Amino acid sequence: MSRSPQTRLSRRFAALRAEGRAGLVTFLTAGDPDAKTAWEILKGLPEAGADVIEIGMPFSDPMADGPAIQASSLRALKAGQTLKKTIGMVARFRGIDHDTPIVLMGYFNPIYSYGVAKFLKDARIAGVDGLIVVDTPIEEEDELCGPARAAGLDFIQLVAPTTGEERLPKVLARASGFVYYVSITGITGTRSAAVADVAQAVELIRRHTHLPIAVGFGIKTPKQAAEIARVADAAVVGSALVNVIARGLNRTGKAKKGLGERVLRLVKGLARGMRAAKGGRGAKRKAA
Amino acid sequence: MTKPNTYRAGPDEGGHFGIYGGRFVAETLMPLILEVERAYARYKDDPVFLAEKAYYYKHYVGRPSPLYFAKRLSERCGGAKIFFKREDLNHTGAHKVNSCIGQILLARRMGKTRVIAETGAGQHGVATATVCALFDIPCVVYMGTTDVARQAPNVFRMKMLGAEVRTVTSGSATLKDAMNEALRDWVANVHDTYYLIGTVAGPHPYPVMVRDFQSVIGNETREQILELEGRLPDSLVACVGGGSNAMGLFHPFLDEPDVLIVGVEAAGEGIRTGRHAASLTAGRPGVLHGNRTYLLQDADGQIHEAHSISAGLDYPGIGPEHSWLKDSGRVEYATITDQEAVEAFHLLTRTEGIIPALESAHAIAHAAKMAPTLPKTHLMVVCLSGRGDKDLDTIAKISGPAGAGEQKKGQPL
Known part of the structure; x- marks a missing residue:
């Protein structure tokens, strides 16, 4: 299935295929630990090696997230982050970077509260490329998935180990941008999946879609990212980055000096690890 | 609508x-x-x-639970005949x-x-x-x-x-x-x-x-009131946190237009203080825990913490069917503060020898407000959803070991 007109996400994944490597998707929560530090990190991400930037829209009750991202959400909210500010941060980023795709990730209630139509319009104008919303499964597609795609935003569907072969085509039929494979049955930042299991699942998904497949949940180290890079089109790293923020706070919860650099250093390490992964899926596809 | x-x-x-x-x-x-x-x-x-x-x-929970005519409480309130659906007598002490x-x-x-x-x-x-x-x-x-x-x-x-x-x-x-x-x-x-x-x-x-499992409460009530009084009740009152005892009592009566149905939310320290759990009264629709319903939330869609003396009502949402029943106007929703609930707790304990859960005390408090305004022929069923043994520490802290003995004079109760 060819996509036209080209979106930032499709251009980026096409470029990755041409380079024969898998992409690095970084997750950070907007406004964590404060707006200034979060901005410093965000603007440094493309240079550090992030191919796609996933920005968490903080929510008070992140049911699918583990302790690391729960804490990051609460830090951001405490520092005064709102959905409006998150959209504003993307607009500011677009002032300095026109190519790196940005995907907003979060839960439905803040969007519903903002107003779905207004949110989609504002996000699109700001330069958001796609949405990942955890608690709107295909059963609730009319709430956000349909309107988002109609508004020109990609709606990235999550596929889980529980999804099952019968359900999979229905989920993928409603996906755009890329597919996010949740590699474990669990919450973010906890267990890590066995690479063989991930490879098998990715192959199954590929039989039903031409969209790129990103794998997330439990990828913490450059080595794990490199392993995933061999079997998927992209690896998502979130909790590991968020943990660097958690460790870089002083006793009053303020960012210590150099925190942004430490986060970006881990991103560089992850990107290096992934680029060194030879025989990646992307490479194979290019060869084929 | x-x-x-x-x-x-x-x-x-x-x-x-x-x-x-x-x-x-x-x-x-x-x-x-x-x-x-x-x-x-x-x-x-x-x-x-x-x-x-x-x-x-029947054999494990002890159903049907009695529908008990609270004669002394009714006399004390001086109006409607108040009946309690005694879910507090179930095995484990609640509905x-x-x-x-x-x-x-x-x-x-x-x-x-x-x-x-x-x-x-x-x-x-x-x-x-x-x-x-x-x-x-x-x-x-x-x-x-x-x-x-x-x-x-x-x-x-x-x-x-x-x-x-x-x-x-x-x-x-x-x-x-x-x-x-x-x-x-x-x-x-x-x-x-x-x-x-x-x-x-x-x-x-x-x-x-x-709701279906809890509807045994309302179905039994219907049979029991017909047996006791030969007719349906005029009103139903139940507390709502998530709202399961209320849904169970209300559902079999929703299509009886002459039955007034009232759910009672926890007003905590008072609606105006912001420290309460009254999502229908003071919240707005949102999505949490798998469903869209009325929620306590801020302007940005972040969920507020709820506050109630009663742990069972201390929740910022409510069952979605209640939200629908509120919007449709079929069920009225009232609020009762922590203090009013504690007073009702003592009132029921002293008049009927029944120690209610603090959750249920919210329903009792509202019933005691409604009853004096109603004629003696009015049949009111209140869901006594649980017993209060678990709340004795909380009550002792508020009222002192003498309990109701310290109740202020001049209370409407």
Whole structure:
């Protein structure tokens, strides 16, 4: 299935295929630990090696997230982050970077509260490329998935180990941008999946879609990212980055000096690890 | 909103009551939610399932629970005849066990070998731990640290029954956070675990399933009042946190236009203080814990912490069917403050020798406000949803060891 007109996400994944490597998707929560530090990190991400930037829209009750991202959400909210500010941060980023795709990730209630139509319009104008919303499964597609795609935003569907072969085509039929494979049955930042299991699942998904497949949940180290890079089109790293923020706070919860650099250093390490992964899926596809 | 022909037809097949309800859960859970839905559809009218449920209701829970005419309280209030549906006399001391029996029988048929639950007051946790002991199924109960502290007797009961009580420190450390944590557990243990939700909230089919199991309250009430008085009641009153005892009492009467139905929310320290749990009165529609419903939230859609002296009402949401019943106007929703609930607690204890749960005391307080304005022929049924043994520490702290002896003079009660 060819996509036209080209979106930032499709251009980026096409470029990755041409380079024969898998992409690095970084997750950070907007406004964590404060707006200034979060901005410093965000603007440094493309240079550090992030191919796609996933920005968490903080929510008070992140049911699918583990302790690391729960804490990051609460830090951001405490520092005064709102959905409006998150959209504003993307607009500011677009002032300095026109190519790196940005995907907003979060839960439905803040969007519903903002107003779905207004949110989609504002996000699109700001330069958001796609949405990942955890608690709107295909059963609730009319709430956000349909309107988002109609508004020109990609709606990235999550596929889980529980999804099952019968359900999979229905989920993928409603996906755009890329597919996010949740590699474990669990919450973010906890267990890590066995690479063989991930490879098998990715192959199954590929039989039903031409969209790129990103794998997330439990990828913490450059080595794990490199392993995933061999079997998927992209690896998502979130909790590991968020943990660097958690460790870089002083006793009053303020960012210590150099925190942004430490986060970006881990991103560089992850990107290096992934680029060194030879025989990646992307490479194979290019060869084929 | 146009008036529907019936208030008892919902939900639709997607689990919606008007705009409320639905299935707002992560993809990882969605196949499980569908599995629960299929299993419930398969067994809900199955004669063997129903016979087994009826057996445990009668011989284990002690149903039917009495419908008791509270003569002294009625005289004291000087108006309506007040009847109590005595769910406090159920095994485990509250209405929660009605749904637990139904759900554990379903979980067994689904082949699930582990049960998880969330609890606020601990009544649902105790009821879940009880049915898990009965059927020899490992049980984990999530409970906020705030609630663990104020409902110590129920924590001890759960542990005695063999359940593992996991304390939740995130957020406000009350019921909503316990529910978040239970959902996280379920996502991580999808293959063997059944999530036994305690109220008429959560993703479809939980709101309709829990309502159906709890409807035994209203169905029995109907028979009993006909036997006692030869006619239907004029009004029904029940407290609402998540709203399961209220839905259970109300549902069989929704299409009786002459029955006034009132749900009572917790006003905590007062609606104007912002420290309350009255989501229908002071909240607005949003999406949390798998369903769209009225929620306490800020302008940015972040969920507020709820506040109530009663742990069982301390929740920032409410079952989606209540949201629909509010919008449709079929059910009225009132509020009662912490202080009014405590006064009603003492009132019932001294006039009838019944120590009510603080949750139920909210319903009693509102009934005691309504009754004097009504004629002596008015028949009012109040759901006495649970007993108050678990709340004695809380009451002792507020009222002193002398309890009602310190009640202020000049109270309307």
